[in-house]
Amino acid sequence: MDVKAAVAFAPSQPLSIETVQLEGPKSGEVLVEIKATGVCHTDAYTLSGADPEGLFPAILGHEGAGVVMEVGDEVKSVKVGDRVIPLYTPECRQCEYCLSGKTNLCQAIRITQGKGLMPDGTSRFSLNGQMIHHYMGTSTFSNYIVLPEIAVAKIREDAPFDKVCLIGCGVTTGIGAVINTAKVEPGANVVVFGLGGVGLNVIQAAKMVGANMIIGVDLNSKKRELAEKFGMTHFVNPSEVEGDLVPYLVDLTKGGADYTFECIGNIKVMRQALECCHKGWGVSVIVGVAGAGQEISTRPFQLVTGRVWKGTAFGGAKGRTDVPKIVDWYMNGKINIDDLVNKIMPIEQVNEAFDLMHKGEVIRTVLTF
Ligand code: APR
Ligand code: ZN
Incomplete structure (x- = not known):
């Protein structure tokens, strides 16, 4: 045809x-x-x-x-x-x-x-x-x-x-990263790097599961308003932070984030996302797709002291099983x-x-x- x-x-x-x-x-x-x-x-x-x-x-x-x-x-x-x-x-x-x-x-x-x-x-x-x-x-x-x-x-x-x-794609990737991959629990402090279509879905899922602080990080301050509508509680523009971003975020979360999500595809930000996690248990999830051939790095000490680095594709969602549920959430007004x-x-x-x-x-x- x-x-x-x-x-x-x-x-x-x-x-x-x-x-x-x-x-x-x-x-x-x-x-x-x-x-x-x-x-x-x-x-x-x-x-x-x-x-x-x-x-x-x-x-x-x-x-x-x-x-x-x-x-x-x-x-x-x-x-x-x-x-x-x-x-x-x-x-x-x-x-x-x-x-x-x-x-x-x-x-x-x-x-x-x-x-x-x-x-x-x-x-x-x-x-x-x-x-x-x-x-x-x-x-x-x-x-x-x-x-x-x-x-x-x-x-x-x-x-x-x-x-x-x-x-x-985008909705399931962001929501699934929170629910399936990180399994964020109520009361957790979350940092989301990149407030595009993927990051906003991470934010709304974090809100849905009852996260405490939901910190959004973006170089573009125009992203702030919409992210707040989706559930962001704090906004950080790295270009306006004096000194390094990682200690700033560790301070803001009083010891480090329980969960962080990289939703940009930038390997330098991936490192920051891992290193602002809480010692002993913080989990960082790579959601953004970096360019072919690029590599991530950190000191192994970061992992030895309990931080966990993970990645996710399609939000860890099983398509035939999970996608219809996410459609229901949208139709029932649970997600935007x-x-x-x-x-x-x-x-x-x-x-x-x-x-x-x-x-x-x-x-x-x-x-x-
Ligand atoms: N630090 C902070 N924020 C940044 C940085 C940085 N170094 N670089 C870019 N950003 C912000 C941009 O201002 C933008 O708001 O990250 C956001 C990225 O959003 P989009 O470009 O809309 O991307 P999105 O559709 O959300 O996808 C993000 O996931 O699916 C993958 O390939 C996709 O890798 C991409 C990522
Ligand atoms: Zn199969």
Whole structure:
């Protein structure tokens, strides 16, 4: 079938809206009509050419929501008409990783997904006979996509696409980091570095679980107001702190934070986030994605004396199990997504959406079809 997609033909070039050919679902796969998609930094990172695993030509996008239009043989968990969120981290419930109960990093389709292909080793997208890669197993910058059944989360039918699409990445990443990875408990003191879409979700989850101090750190003081709306109790702009940031934060938390979250992707900040943790038990979670090849460092003494360094992908969430719950939280007013969506525009304006993100003027732009 013919579909409308924003195609990335080469690194650092604007995306181009094209009529692309899409093959239908095979056994165990579903066809999904994408209704809305967020534009996330990971899309921009791959488009920039800096991502060593980036493949071109490709259809980017991984933060979407839509409706099942057709199912292949053997598909049992979803049916035509179901609302779904595509999962770049699938959940097969059968592989060693899923069965461990210790991780969300399902490996069932990892190898082909990393090559921009469906599990059978082919792409369903082509343009005039030329193969186009899938991206993160999702490619939500296309109005129709094919996904393995294990890579869709069925959600309730009254969920608005242009908000819950963010649960496909940023919202779940931030909330999950608090709930699944750090397991923040009531009364804990928390420091969040970076108050973008991810950091704001860390803040609202910290508030939800009953954290005591929720300190936000950002170089941009304009982020303060919205972060307070999400539950931040103290704001720190490192450029306004006299002396080093780490002792300042240790002082503010009276001995160090119980939990810290790096939501920027800056390796220097990752070190600060670890070192402002409380001696004996403070846990620092790396949420932001650093550039390829970068390395973190600290003195091992920091770990010997009880601080813990962790990382999280997709907030440690098991997509098919956890994503529908987070959609319910949004629908029940437990979490705020509306204030994360600053602009909604048609897919035709995808390049403008990237410009807005680079200027830092929006938390998220959502594209519709
Ligand atoms: N110290 C403090 N704050 C900083 C610093 C710094 N050195 N550098 C950047 N910031 C702030 C920015 O001002 C911005 O408010 O960090 C925030 C980052 O927010 P966004 O750019 O909106 O990024 P976000 O979408 O939240 O993603 C954060 O997570 O998913 C990953 O790839 C993504 O690594 C990125 C991170
Ligand atoms: Zn699995």
